[in-house]
Amino acid sequence: MESIILAHGDCDGVCAASIVLAARRNAKVVFTNPAGLLSELRSIEAGSIIILDVALTSKHKDGIASEFKRLGSRNEVVYLDHHPLPQGLGLSKLPVKTLKRVRGACSSELAYTYFKDWLEPEMSRVAIYGAIGDYSDDTPGVRRMLEKWDKRELYLEAGILVAALEGVRRRDFDFKRSLVNYLSENRLPSADRSLVEMALRESERDEEMRRLVKSMVKTHGNVSYVTNLEWSLGKAATYARAYGGTIVGVAAEEQGENIDLSIRSVGLKNLYSVVSRVAGELGGIGGGHANAAGARIPRGKLLEFVEMLDEGLAKI
Ligand SMILES: [Mn+2]
Structure with missing residues (x-):
């Protein structure tokens, strides 16, 4: 059965998707956001669905609940996210698998924890990049993962990733999908020179734009x-x-x-x-x-x- 990953396109979403793709090799990766999630769910007929780092909005909560029922009654629906749930939407009453919310844990950390048995332990560094990208690297789970690494190396890698993703157009989904493929093989951001170039250009632009913000x-x-x-x-x-x-x-x-x-x-x-x-x-x-x-x-x-x-x- 086909697996479909629905992920947010920021660093945390990209890293979470990479982790799940490493565990589910044939999954299809689709990028979406809170406003687009409901219509994305409606367009899916069947398949195992893993939703990563996409908040459920209160505006769409009833529609999303009925889509979870429709899809979850036949297939697996996994929801791994760390945004507050809209009031009145209880996931425990729906046919959805999730992890108990761990305080401060980002979606990459949740994805790594959930799919751990299907992953090489060294995929933990991809979870750490995602956590740094979301300012969520100070959780007990990430601190434990960091014990196996020199964090200074990982900060460089995460920095390249964050800067490159900030520099790319938000809707450049082809680029993001190829990045997910790349990271799912646990290859280093710094080993891809075009990614490094993008990150450097973004740092130069940051310096310029910061001054512009100051003046405007x-x-x-x-x-x-x-x-x-x-x-x-x-x-x-x-x-x-x-x-x-x-x-x-x-x-x-x-x-x-x-x-x-x-x-x-x-x-x-x-x-x-x-x-x-x-x-x-x-x-x-x-x-x-x-x-x-x-x-x-x-x-x-x-x-x-x-x-x-x-x-x-x-x-x-
Ligand atoms: Mn996130």
Whole structure:
């Protein structure tokens, strides 16, 4: 039976997919995101499905639950993710295999733990790259994996991977699929010179773009923001926050009728819940983690988003 991997296209998603592909050699790899997961599930007739690093959105939770029932009644559905679940969606009542949520563990760590019996132990370093990419390398599980490695070597490899992935267009799925194949054989990022070149170009661009953020950042209350920079949204949000001197940074990019957003904060416990509520009230969708979130809202609503986010922060 065919296995289908549905994965997020960032470093954690790519590494998690590589780990699963090493365990399930014939799996097909499809990249998706929270907004696209439901339609992706609907398009699958049958097959064993492994979902990696894709958050379940509250907007689609009923549709996703019924797809899990449809697909899980005949085949295996595995869901390995570390984003907060939408309220009212209990995975334990659905025919879905998952791992009990390990505090702070990213999807690559979960994938390695779940498929461990089918993997060479040295695939642990791919899980570590994914964890570094998601700032999730300080968990008991990753610390144990790191005991078998010199972490300085792995930070170089993870750095190349993160930079190359930030430099590539988000929707360059062919590149990401070939990278998943490459990593599934546990080959080193540094051994692929074109990957190293991409990473170096990205570092040069980072230096330039950081200065641009510094000169363009605007602030409203506790929120700093930048728009349409054509740079990694996550990094732009981080530096908007740092140079704006606020708790929260937002980076926005207009995409057709929508605006894609990254939001980064320091010291908060539930950025995702404010972001998800505000995005929802503006007719969009959002979610994420304690201090990193993403959202998509209708075009033209950025200033409202920033204002409502600032008000929302005052309450928490
Ligand atoms: Mn992740």
